[in-house]
Amino acid sequence: MATAIPTTQRHPAQVLPGLLPSDTRPELDLNGSWSFELDPTDVGVKDGWTQKSFAHTIEVPGSWEEQGFGERPPEFIGGWTKRLSYEGAAWYSRTVEIPENWSGGRIWLQLDRVGWQSTVWVDDARIDSQDSLSGPHRFDLTPHLKAGSSHRLTIRVDNAVTDILNFEGHIHSRHTATTWGGIVGSARLVATPETWIEHVALYPDAESRRVRCAVRVAGEDGPVQVTIRIRAGDRLIAKRAVPAEVHDGLATVDHDFSLGEDARLWSDRDPFLHDVEVDLRQPDSPERLDSIRDRFGLRTFAVRGRSLTLNGDRIFLRGYVDCCIFPLTGYPPDDKAVYAAQFAKAKAFGFNHVRLHSWTPPRSFFEAADEAGMLVQSELPSWGNFNDPDYVSRAGDFIEREFERVLLQLQRHPSLVLHCMGNELLQSPPNGSGMRASDFLSELVRRGRERDPSRLYVDQSGFGYLPEEPERETDIFVFHTFRGSAPDSTATWQQRIAGGKTPVIAHEHSQMDMYARFSEAKKFTGIMEPSWLDQARDGLGSKGILHEADRYVEASGALQARCLKELFERLRRTPGLSGVQMLNLTDFPGQGTALNGVLDVFWDEKGHIEAEEFRRFNAETVLLCESARRTYPGGGWLQAELLLSHFGPTTFSGTLSWQLATSDGDEIAGGSESLASVRIGHPWPVAAVDVRLPDEASRKLTLTAELTGADGRVVAANSWDFWVFSDRRWQDAPAPIRARGSLAWLGDYYPAIRSDDYSFMGLSPEGAPHGEVLLTDRLHVRYVDAVLNGATMIWLAENDELADGVQSTFEPLFWSFLWFPEQPNQTMGLVVEDRPLLADFPHDGTSDWQWFHLVDGATAVSLDALPHWVEPIVGGIDNWNRGKRLGYLLEAQVGKGRILMTTLRILEHYHAHPEAAQLFDAMLRYVHSDAFAPSAQLSLAQLWSIPRRPVGWPHR
Numbered sequence: 003m004a005t006a007i008p009t010t011q012r013h014p015a016q017v018l019p020g021l022l023p024s025d026t027r028p029e030l031d032l033n034g035s036w037s038f039e040l041d042p043t044d045v046g047v048k049d050g051w052t053q054k055s056f057a058h059t060i061e062v063p064g065s066w067e068e069q070g071f072g073e074r075p076p077e078f079i080g081g082w083t084k085r086l087s088y089e090g091a092a093w094y095s096r097t098v099e100i101p102e103n104w105s106g107g108r109i110w111l112q113l114d115r116v117g118w119q120s121t122v123w124v125d126d127a128r129i130d131s132q133d134s135l136s137g138p139h140r141f142d143l144t145p146h147l148k149a150g151s152s153h154r155l156t157i158r159v160d161n162a163v164t165d166i167l168n169f170e171g172h173i174h175s176r177h178t179a180t181t182w183g184g185i186v187g188s189a190r191l192v193a194t195p196e197t198w199i200e201h202v203a204l205y206p207d208a209e210s211r212r213v214r215c216a217v218r219v220a221g222e223d224g225p226v227q228v229t230i231r232i233r234a235g236d237r238l239i240a241k242r243a244v245p246a247e248v249h250d251g252l253a254t255v256d257h258d259f260s261l262g263e264d265a266r267l268w269s270d271r272d273p274f275l276h277d278v279e280v281d282l283r284q285p286d287s288p289e290r291l292d293s294i295r296d297r298f299g300l301r302t303f304a305v306r307g308r309s310l311t312l313n314g315d316r317i318f319l320r321g322y323v324d325c326c327i328f329p330l331t332g333y334p335p336d337d338k339a340v341y342a343a344q345f346a347k348a349k350a351f352g353f354n355h356v357r358l359h360s361w362t363p364p365r366s367f368f369e370a371a372d373e374a375g376m377l378v379q380s381e382l383p384s385w386g387n388f389n390d391p392d393y394v395s396r397a398g399d400f401i402e403r404e405f406e407r408v409l410l411q412l413q414r415h416p417s418l419v420l421h422c423m424g425n426e427l428l429q430s431p432p433n434g435s436g437m438r439a440s441d442f443l444s445e446l447v448r449r450g451r452e453r454d455p456s457r458l459y460v461d462q463s464g465f466g467y468l469p470e471e472p473e474r475e476t477d478i479f480v481f482h483t484f485r486g487s488a489p490d491s492t493a494t495w496q497q498r499i500a501g502g503k504t505p506v507i508a509h510e511h512s513q514m515d516m517y518a519r520f521s522e523a524k525k526f527t528g529i530m531e532p533s534w535l536d537q538a539r540d541g542l543g544s545k546g547i548l549h550e551a552d553r554y555v556e557a558s559g560a561l562q563a564r565c566l567k568e569l570f571e572r573l574r575r576t577p578g579l580s581g582v583q584m585l586n587l588t589d590f591p592g593q594g595t596a597l598n599g600v601l602d603v604f605w606d607e608k609g610h611i612e613a614e615e616f617r618r619f620n621a622e623t624v625l626l627c628e629s630a631r632r633t634y635p636g637g638g639w640l641q642a643e644l645l646l647s648h649f650g651p652t653t654f655s656g657t658l659s660w661q662l663a664t665s666d667g668d669e670i671a672g673g674s675e676s677l678a679s680v681r682i683g684h685p686w687p688v689a690a691v692d693v694r695l696p697d698e699a700s701r702k703l704t705l706t707a708e709l710t711g712a713d714g715r716v717v718a719a720n721s722w723d724f725w726v727f728s729d730r731r732w733q734d735a736p737a738p739i740r741a742r743g744s745l746a747w748l749g750d751y752y753p754a755i756r757s758d759d760y761s762f763m764g765l766s767p768e769g770a771p772h773g774e775v776l777l778t779d780r781l782h783v784r785y786v787d788a789v790l791n792g793a794t795m796i797w798l799a800e801n802d803e804l805a806d807g808v809q810s811t812f813e814p815l816f817w818s819f820l821w822f823p824e825q826p827n828q829t830m831g832l833v834v835e836d837r838p839l840l841a842d843f844p845h846d847g848t849s850d851w852q853w854f855h856l857v858d859g860a861t862a863v864s865l866d867a868l869p870h871w872v873e874p875i876v877g878g879i880d881n882w883n884r885g886k887r888l889g890y891l892l893e894a895q896v897g898k899g900r901i902l903m904t905t906l907r908i909l910e911h912y913h914a915h916p917e918a919a920q921l922f923d924a925m926l927r928y929v930h931s932d933a934f935a936p937s938a939q940l941s942l943a944q945l946w947s948i949p950r951r952p953v954g955w956p957h958r
Contacts, residue, residue, distance in 0.1 A: 021138075021140065022201070022202060027192050028101070038060035039057060066086075068529045080594050082534070084529055084530060092184070100191075101149065104149045113139040117182045119132070138411070170385035172383075182332050196222050198219070199294050203414070204298040213276075217256075219282060227244070227283045228255040230259070231281075270376070300416075305505055308503060309505060318684070319581025319583075320355055323510060324344075326358075336364040351617065353376075378417045379420035379421075379460070379583075387430075460476050466481035470504055479504045485816075507580055508582040514816065518555075520538070538885070545886070558814060558831050567618075587601055618721075622649050625646060626644070626646065634695055638695050645684075646709065647685050648680050662704070663704055699728055702852075723851065727916035733754075740756060742758070789896050790942070795901045795902070797902070797904070800910065804863060810858075810859075811826055829878050835847075843917075855918065856890075891906060894945075895938065903948075
């Protein structure tokens with residue numbers, strides 16, 4: 003049972019923000035060594051540890067675990083594991099010498115980042131407790147410190163979350179930032195005058211080129227003068243000296259400044275920052291009492307209809323989700339350079355927006371975001387159920403205080419455009435009714451709008467329905483189910499967002515996993531260990547396929563990149579959608595480990611898609627292709643519409659050119675269109691493609707499009723792959739092909755295929771002729787009998803029941819196998835061998851859209867029970883947790899005969915999709931060729947283990 007530390011209860015409006023940046027306030031740096039002691043039995047308060055000598059030392063800033071305190075926790079298969087962990091109380095102490103010249107003012111202790119509850123004593127006097135996960139802890143030590151004297155400063159920190167928050171909020175979760183503990187930001191004593199500048203708020207209005215500056219002065223009653231200066235670079239553009247009267251300890255100066263018609267605006271493409279200086283003096287005195295220096299951006303982020311606007315222009319939020327993942331420390335560092343590097347990488351991939359999943363970073367994050375032009379959605383550290391009165395009663399006071407702290411601490415940052423109350427908070431109440439709005443959250447939104455109208459507010463991220471609930475307060479809807487990629491690029495999510503009036507952002511978009519990369523292990527030199535890598539390595543090793551790991555990474559990465567492109571383009575084809583929040587740009591180490599990032603957890607590229615390629619479908623201006631299919635028969639017509647999604651700074655004119663060419667660069671068709679006026683918005687039709695395709699051979703074709711402005715600059719470029727399959731069926735079978743009766747319809751296309759009751763009437767005494775070809779969709783005992791005696795069997799097993807089959811989808815695994823083990827997406831793409839069978843089937847060895855209809859919904863054969871020498875022609879990649887050996891197309895020798903088996907969906911799609919017809923045609927050619935010489939040998943017992951049950955002899 004944790005010791006209850008009394009906390010001063012405040013109305014949220016009385017919460018102290020962190021001290022503002024100043025170059026005139028004296029400071030005493032408390033970073034460095036402190037005496038330290040863990041308190042695992044929580045006896046420190048009772049036993050008077052404010053007078054105890056502690057046995058250890060610790061550095062501030064820094065967590066307990068990274069400095070060797072704690073114990074090895076149990077292995078965590080759901081994500082990464084800390085090398086050391088400690089949850090509970092710990093004590094810091096240090097003797098501080100208060101400078102002689104610090105008399106006559108106030109002395110504050112500020113701890114910039116604490117995990118997460120702190121209580122402070124000066125000598126034996128208890129000062130106060132703080133509990134913020136989102137901002138600094140600040141304490142007024144003035145009554146207990148004497149200038150020129152030494153004092154013992156003692157701090158108790160407790161990182162145990164008890165009775166208030168759940169363990170899913172990403173700032174304090176073993177899945178992401180871990181349950182870190184300690185003082186991980188700077189510690190310092192700061193001296194202010196007895197009357198000081200407590201807070202500065204800036205409310206910009208880009209349209210009128212004005213900014214309202216509200217200054218709060220606190221301290222002794224009496225007259226003061228506040229002088230505000232605003233600079234654009236070295237140029238002073240506004241100044242005002244305003245007299246005020248401090249009464250009952252407070253005074254507020256509120257002034258509206260005009261910055262001039264040509265004042266430079268802040269935006270994601272031009273993040274210009276103005277400097278603001280606030281000086282406090284007594285009237286007619288030349289000496290400053292106090293001074294504040296800060297920066298702000300002149301911008302307006304607003305809702306117009308169902309659109310979002312930045313400075314009056316429509317904007318599309320190209321966002322990713324930041325889940326507080328720091329693999330070296332386990333907590334977010336207070337280091338501007340770290341975040342600046344992240345934003346540079348995100349910008350390179352085309353992003354202009356980041357959603358912070360249930361956490362608010364240090365102020366250094368927002369300083370970097372201001373300079374990079376990143377539009378931020380901050381969230382309170384909450385992932386609870388605010389339709390549960392019990393949860394609200396326990397967590398509500400903390401959430402209210404935390405919201406107020408965030409509002410005050412971050413108000414001047416232009417990058418912060420969205421305040422969100424937490425992740426997926428509108429869950430069902432305990433009584434199970436369909437309640438979809440929370441009075442508590444709606445009240446927070448109303449309070450936020452009143453306190454700071456320069457931002458938009460979201461009651462929660464993740465759950466929502468249209469049309470909007472009248473009682474629900476939120477400026478934007480951020481909700482689920484924008485998922486599913488397919489070769490039909492005419493699809494949109496228009497129906498998903500229909501019926502509402504509020505702007506909609508796609509919540510946690512994509513979430514498609516790729517294979518574990520063992521090369522990452524050497525990067526984990528800090529407190530975290532990548533548990534998933536050992537699990538994946540052991541799994542592959544036990545199956546004897548560890549050598550396939552690199553190939554699985556490459557193939558799964560190729561599939562992820564192709565699906566991401568289609569998913570992002572589908573978003574941009576959807577009229578009325580205002581943005582996306584991709585989960586993730588980086589991998590996610592928890593919840594079963596979701597390796598769905600295009601970057602690893604260190605923000606390094608994985609190599610399967612480069613930034614330039616990603617920006618083709620994730621930029622201000624994106625070219626799109628609308629086509630109902632990706633595969634065509636030879637001689638067919640490729641019909642497509644080229645569209646444009648444009649959210650650049652202005653309307654412009656330009657030229658759209660396109661080309662359809664082979665992989666060798668031979669042009670089949672091309673064209674160009676002059677665009678007189680490209681408007682902001684999407685999607686705009688810009689060109690039609692209507693091409694008769696050749697019927698010479700099966701091949702891949704690529705449609706490329708490029709938009710150039712009037713100045714010749716390339717504004718956007720993109721490409722899409724299509725496949726044409728020859729419609730010329732093979733007719734040269736040297737002998738009849740005997741087909742099970744259910745496949746008789748194939749005889750309409752191949753005269754050699756003849757319906758046969760062979761499987762029901764028994765085998766002739768002389769047996770099957772050597773080389774006879776049998777065609778079946780079920781494993782029949784009679785057919786196996788014939789194969790044993792020298793026949794060849796083509797087994798189209800897509801509808802056969804397999805003893806150990808794995809249902810697969812074209813799209814890779816969603817999120818993670820351990821978190822969602824019952825999902826239909828459990829595989830991660832194809833590995834296709836370069837074999838004679840596929841000589842006329844264009845492929846690059848991995849999943850691409852020509853495989854979609856063949857593999858989506860197909861059952862992969864588990865090869866775990868078969869000898870390791872059975873290597874599929876078309877293999878599957880199982881999720882790395884389970885690591886089954888999978889095959890969709892394989893061959894083997896059985897007795898004197900041979901089998902060619904596939905579970906790909908050839909029969910179902912034969913009539914509608916030419917790739918199915920072509921693959922079947924290739925199989926017929928192959929078994930009649932000298933190239934068909936399987937090296938793998940299967941026993942009858944091994945063959946019988948593949949289907950759940952074979953078809954037996956009929957009763958007579």
